[in-house]
Amino acid sequence: MEHTDVLISLESSLNQEISSYVYQGSYRKKGNIHCITYTDSQEDTVTKVRIDAGPKSMVLVRAGSIRTRMQYDPSAETSVTYDFGGFQTAFILHTDRYELKVLENSIEVHLSYSLREIDGTAVTKASQHLTVRF
Numbered sequence: 001m002e003h004t005d006v007l008i009s010l011e012s013s014l015n016q017e018i019s020s021y022v023y024q025g026s027y028r029k030k031g032n033i034h035c036i037t038y039t040d041s042q043e044d045t046v047t048k049v050r051i052d053a054g055p056k057s058m059v060l061v062r063a064g065s066i067r068t069r070m071q072y073d074p075s076a077e078t079s080v081t082y083d084f085g086g087f088q089t090a091f092i093l094h095t096d097r098y099e100l101k102v103l104e105n106s107i108e109v110h111l112s113y114s115l116r117e118i119d120g121t122a123v124t125k126a127s128q129h130l131t132v133r134f
Contacts, residue, residue, distance in 0.1 A: 001020070001029045002026075002027070003026065003027045003028070003134045004014070004016055006024070006025055006026060006027045006036075006132050007023075007024065007131070007133045008023040008036065008131070009021070009022050009131045010022075010128060010129070011123040011128070012126070012128045012129075013123075013126060013128075014124065014126045015081075015124055015125060017054045018027065021040075021121040022032075023038040025038030025039075025132075026038075026045055027134065032054060033052050033053065033054050034052070034054075034100070034102070035050065035052055036130075037051075038048070038056075040062075044062050045065045045066065046061045047062050047063065049062055049111070050063075050075070051130070053107070054100070055070070055097070055100060056073070056075070057071060057072055057073045057095075057098060058073075058098060058100070058109060058111070059074070059129070060078050063065065065084070065085065065123075067084075068083065068084070069081075070093055071093070072093070072111055072113060073098070074095045078093045079092055079118075080092070080093045080115070089117070090118045091115040091116060091117060091118065091124075092115070092116045092117075093114075093115055093129075094113060095111065095113045096114065098110070103104065106132055106133045106134060107132050108113060108127055108131050108132075109129070110128075111127060111129075112125075113125075113126055113127070114128075
């Protein structure tokens with residue numbers, strides 16, 4: 001199944017600050033993986049985003065002004081390098097909750113996670129709710 005013009009809604013909370021975004025993008029299903037792509041354009045930055053959401057984990061890849069690869073897997077902590085305009089920082093990603101809901105005309109992804117700096121000095125709590133409507 002493939003849809004080239006889908007509505008993607010993202011509600012994100014970072015340290016209790018809530019942001020909402022709406023994107024146009026594409027969706028296709030490969031086996032049991034739901035592939036979502038869209039372009040995130042904010043002010044003077046443009047970043048291509050790809051999400052591969054499976055039954056037990058999800059991978060988010062950003063390419064462009066912001067570059068990263070994040071694997072949200074409740075069974076394991078993963079390391080993340082985040083590159084924004086040549087500034088790089090590294091984190092440990094701990095996924096507290098990952099849930100994928102497949103509905104007739106949409107899919108929903110719910111995430112709760114924390115990012116810990118490699119040296120352990122700071123922890124950022126975050127959550128996301130992503131809805132893709134076909």
